[in-house]
Amino acid sequence: MSSTATTNDFFKSNVLGHPAGLFVLFFTEMWERFSYYGMRALLVLFLTSSILGDNPGWGWPREHAMSIYGSYTALAYLTPILGGYIADRIIGYRWAVVLGALLMTLGHLSMAIEVDHFFMYLGLVLLVIGNGFFKPNMTSIVAHMYKNHPEKKDGAYTIFYMGVNAGAFLGMLLCGYIGESPEWGWSYGFGLAGIFMFFGMLQFYFTQNIFGEIGLKPVEDKVDTEEDPAVAKRNPFSKFDLVIIAITSILGLTWIVNDPISVISNGKLNAFPFTVGTLSGPNFVIIVALGLFLFVTIKRISQYTAVLRDRMIAIIILAVITMFFWASFEQAGGSMTIFASDYTARVLEGNSKLIFNIVNTLITIIPLALITYVLAKLFLQTFKRFALGNIILSFSFLIIWCIVIYMLKEQYSQEKSEVPATWFGVLNSLFIITFAPVVSKVWESKYNPFATFKNGFGMILLGIGFAVLAYGSSDIEPGAKTAAVSMVWLVLAYFFHTIGELCISPVGLSYVSKLVPGRMIAIMFGIWYLAIAIGNKIAGKMGGMIDEITAQYSMTTFFLIFTIIPVVLGLIIMALTPLLKRLMHGVH
Numbered sequence: 001m002s003s004t005a006t007t008n009d010f011f012k013s014n015v016l017g018h019p020a021g022l023f024v025l026f027f028t029e030m031w032e033r034f035s036y037y038g039m040r041a042l043l044v045l046f047l048t049s050s051i052l053g054d055n056p057g058w059g060w061p062r063e064h065a066m067s068i069y070g071s072y073t074a075l076a077y078l079t080p081i082l083g084g085y086i087a088d089r090i091i092g093y094r095w096a097v098v099l100g101a102l103l104m105t106l107g108h109l110s111m112a113i114e115v116d117h118f119f120m121y122l123g124l125v126l127l128v129i130g131n132g133f134f135k136p137n138m139t140s141i142v143a144h145m146y147k148n149h150p151e152k153k154d155g156a157y158t159i160f161y162m163g164v165n166a167g168a169f170l171g172m173l174l175c176g177y178i179g180e181s182p183e184w185g186w187s188y189g190f191g192l193a194g195i196f197m198f199f200g201m202l203q204f205y206f207t208q209n210i211f212g213e214i215g216l217k218p219v220e221d222k223v224d225t226e227e228d229p230a231v232a233k234r235n236p237f238s239k240f241d242l243v244i245i246a247i248t249s250i251l252g253l254t255w256i257v258n259d260p261i262s263v264i265s266n267g268k269l270n271a272f273p274f275t276v277g278t279l280s281g282p283n284f285v286i287i288v289a290l291g292l293f294l295f296v297t298i299k300r301i302s303q304y305t306a307v308l309r310d311r312m313i314a315i316i317i318l319a320v321i322t323m324f325f326w327a328s329f330e331q332a333g334g335s336m337t338i339f340a341s342d343y344t345a346r347v348l349e350g351n352s353k354l355i356f357n358i359v360n361t362l363i364t365i366i367p368l369a370l371i372t373y374v375l376a377k378l379f380l381q382t383f384k385r386f387a388l389g390n391i392i393l394s395f396s397f398l399i400i401w402c403i404v405i406y407m408l409k410e411q412y413s414q415e416k417s418e419v420p421a422t423w424f425g426v427l428n429s430l431f432i433i434t435f436a437p438v439v440s441k442v443w444e445s446k447y448n449p450f451a452t453f454k455n456g457f458g459m460i461l462l463g464i465g466f467a468v469l470a471y472g473s474s475d476i477e478p479g480a481k482t483a484a485v486s487m488v489w490l491v492l493a494y495f496f497h498t499i500g501e502l503c504i505s506p507v508g509l510s511y512v513s514k515l516v517p518g519r520m521i522a523i524m525f526g527i528w529y530l531a532i533a534i535g536n537k538i539a540g541k542m543g544g545m546i547d548e549i550t551a552q553y554s555m556t557t558f559f560l561i562f563t564i565i566p567v568v569l570g571l572i573i574m575a576l577t578p579l580l581k582r583l584m585h586g587v588h
Contacts, residue, residue: 024389041172071256104197256537340422452580462496463564466566470557473554
């Protein structure tokens, strides 16, 4: 059976106007995001929680925990570059997804043995490698499914994106609740993430024949005979280029791994135990790596045609903005989680408790009911052909419903209710699910702004979110380790951050695909992911300075740093609109 015939057959098996195979991917991706965000919500809290508390953690200093967090999230964006290449050239998309899901399952279960440092570190390594195989290849399968139906592709990616956010929502809500609960504890939170990653893997494995031949074999390179002559000049990598890239990659990866090791060991374990002038070894190495990267990037860009060169410069400018966006936005899993845990009044009673319980019930039950409805439609459409995969998926949802009912029952039965610190992270996914359709409609209308204004609005909204936190923390004494400010400030911050994310995150990759020829999309996506990875590592380094800055200045000063930088960059990128329009040569 040919790939074309297979993709046409997809549309005979219909669920909500799309092929049933899309919803197999929807649920697989949902469980992966459930596990990723469920673990991410717990990591910093577990590492920094007192070893003497009701739910003892490791009692690490915040700087140590944020260093691990930054390196983990950075590597989670770097390994997909290699994982996508291996899938394209060697094993195919589907085996890459299965392998990635298996490695991540083992990673989560390893982290569940949280009393042992070795298993915690092993778990993080397995998660990073597994993510590299899984993350890029799910979207590749979607792209190939809709190859002959481009008119439906936008709708398909919207549905897929909802799966991402549904998983993140449920993961942070349930893994966070179980992990933070003294009755259960961190091991159960980490383990729950692994269990549902395992269900996702089984569901995909036993239902994968629904994709026909898509993703079974590596993709063959094809020459685009209709390529625009203005960007058609080929620019193969020279041996010198490859050597510089290899050196840069080795130095950069070693630095990312070495940073938490040297911080946690107080410098006793350090891959770069030297100084150059006033620079420490690690700082010197990362400056050299960035210098080499800039050198090879400028060298290669200068060798392209004028139009393509200008468009690549435009992508790099947008990538820099994206890097700083994620450096601030990813405080969500670090310093903002610490703020929620240690500086926010989360104990509710009386009418406040009742109102929270009602709101929490509604925002939990309604999305879960809608997703269960989609599951039922998929079940009816595909059960005869893929009974085992459907049974596994249905069983996993039965467990989810049991955990949700248990959680809500416990919250209603208590006289006082303590909102889990991880609950606030749920707001990001909730706001995305709520407002993404509205923002998407604006982008599709005559009011669709140019890329620079989308990026500018996103950065300014991000800054406003941190300004809210800066104001809300103004009464916290310098150096204080605990406080009790209103929950309202975090809710408002997540709202502004989410609307900012909707302005920047989906738009960036869209412009990459518009600005470069098809043969270069993979390498430019790689550069884009590199920018996000650097942003995530900066987030960890900056977030780790929360104690130092709050002790010397104040918590307000800490959040004002993340207010001023995004707002200034937002204004700068909007001021560069005429330049970016010239560089893009007609692409809007």
